[in-house]
């Protein structure tokens with residue numbers, strides 16, 4: 001019997017967009033205290049409703065600013081939705097901004113523990129997986145170099161290698177299969193595909209429709225923060241192709 005692992009109900013996300021030009025923190029505090037700051041309310045997500053069954057893989061499509069990353073962040077728990085609720089079963093691993101939990105002053109070795117802690121992994125767990133992380137990242141030679149001397153591709157590789165060390169029930173991927181060089185991209189896609197073989201449920205954002213079609217069983221089109229369509233991959237990707245070719 002199908003098992004629902006994710007339920008998103010009436011989710012809305014409002015941001016306050018500052019209309020003021022603020023040049024410094026002091027300026028911001030002064031303007032806030034004297035109530036000179038004016039904000040525009042902006043709903044990045046409006047009344048989002050859907051469920052996912054175990055093993056389903058959904059591609060989230062939409063043009064720039066449609067709300068794709070915001071939706072993934074709400075599901076990952078990075079943002080608390082202004083309205084509605086997200087209920088999930090099992091561990092979620094979000095691969096959003098890889099390495100957002102890194103500190104550039106620390107070495108690669110230290111950052112493995114730091115980022116691991118940000119992702120909720122214990123020191124003992126990281127100890128047991130340390131060699132595997134380093135091997136996958138291919139960064140052994142740079143382990144004791146501070147992160148500020150890593151290239152952005154190297155940072156992403158390290159982030160990907162740490163984040164994918166566990167086998168989650170729900171995997172959230174935001175443009176992360178385009179990190180690193182071609183060789184690493186192949187390796188990371190292979191790793192994700194092997195996680196999929198084990199029945200992981202996936203939410204996937206990519207600007208490559210080809211990649212979405214290769215990976216996903218379902219798709220959703222977001223438009224101005226609302227769901228325009230949701231359904232099987234072939235129908236929805238065909239609608240999206242038509243939608244973007246009309247621009």
Ligand SMILES: Nc1ncnc2c1ncn2[C@@H]1O[C@H](COP(=O)(O)OP(=O)(O)OP(=O)(O)O)[C@@H](O)[C@H]1O
Pocket residue numbers: 015016017044062063064065066067068069070071
């Ligand atoms: N922290 C924030 N504060 C204010 N507005 C935000 C914030 N994060 C996102 N937004 C706004 O919400 C809207 C949706 O942004 P989001 O990043 O979810 O879009 P997206 O579909 O992922 O776009 P892209 O394809 O360009 O990555 C945008 O208009 C963006 O400006």
